[in-house]
Amino acid sequence: SSELTQDPAVSVALGQTVRITCQGDALTFYYASWYQQKPGQAPVVVVYGKNNRPSGIPDRFSASSSGNTASLTITGAQAEDEADYYCNSRDRSGNHHVFGSGTTVTVL
Amino acid sequence: QVHLEEWGAGLLKPSETLALTCSVFGGSFTGYYWTWIRQPPGKGLEWIGDIVHSGETSYTPSLKSRVSMSVDTSKTQFSLRLNSVTAADTAVYYCARGVVSEMVRYFDSWGQGALVAVSS
Numbered sequence: 001s002s003e004l005t006q007d008p009a010v011s012v013a014l015g016q017t018v019r020i021t022c023q024g025d026a027l028t029f030y031y032a033s034w035y036q037q038k039p040g041q042a043p044v045v046v047v048y049g050k051n052n053r054p055s056g057i058p059d060r061f062s063a064s065s066s067g068n069t070a071s072l073t074i075t076g077a078q079a080e081d082e083a084d085y086y087c088n089s090r091d092r093s094g095n096h097h098v099f100g101s102g103t104t105v106t107v108l
Numbered sequence: 109q110v111h112l113e114e115w116g117a118g119l120l121k122p123s124e125t126l127a128l129t130c131s132v133f134g135g136s137f138t139g140y141y142w143t144w145i146r147q148p149p150g151k152g153l154e155w156i157g158d159i160v161h162s163g164e165t166s167y168t169p170s171l172k173s174r175v176s177m178s179v180d181t182s183k184t185q186f187s188l189r190l191n192s193v194t195a196a197d198t199a200v201y202y203c204a205r206g207v208v209s210e211m212v213r214y215f216d217s218w219g220q221g222a223l224v225a226v227s228s
Binding site for chain 2: 099101
């Protein structure tokens with residue numbers, strides 16, 4: 001089982017806002033990064049750290065954190081945002097990295 | 109623009125050794141965490157471990173007894189070996205570049221993935 005827990009699936013109406021959460025004790029001490037993965041493709045980082053987006057990632061993707069929970073928010077979800085999303089951070093020891101269990105986002 | 113490409117044997121028998129290499133094209137080879145990540149069919153991502161240009165490694169505890177990584181800076185390549193494979197090791201194996209920025213390490217470039225199947 002993963003040290004980072006995510007809801008298995010969420011759905012959002014086109015143009016609406018959805019928040020994906022990632023829970024784990026290590027998140028009290030470390031920031032997370034978030035990855036989008038579409039079928040048959042390698043993951044792509046969409047947000048990392050406090051709230052940083054790599055070049056080319058739309059500003060509808062944002063991150064936040066509170067206590068042991070990191071969140072990825074998609075504001076104004078688009079059809080192309082339908083994908084699996086994974087969080088990643090250090091584990092409790094701080095010496096290794098671990099991925100969350102993943103959340104499938106469906107855009108209705 | 110960095111480009112990563114994995115290659116190695118795609119079909120193994122149980123108890124054999126998985127061996128993959130990742131070639132890094134473009135960009136510097138120093139200052140990054142060269143990382144292996146895998147994904148069993150239909151399942152989530154698993155961080156296997158990483159290596160830096162000096163050869164220092166870090167492995168996930170669940171695989172530590174079977175995994176080893178090496179680096180060849182002259183060829184800008186790094187490699188993964190996983191001993192005594194079983195069907196549970198069947199997965200797409202990704203190599204990725206780990207970058208540290210804003211107090212977090214994240215993976216900014218990924219290979220296309222290499223499917224390794226273990227079957228008798």
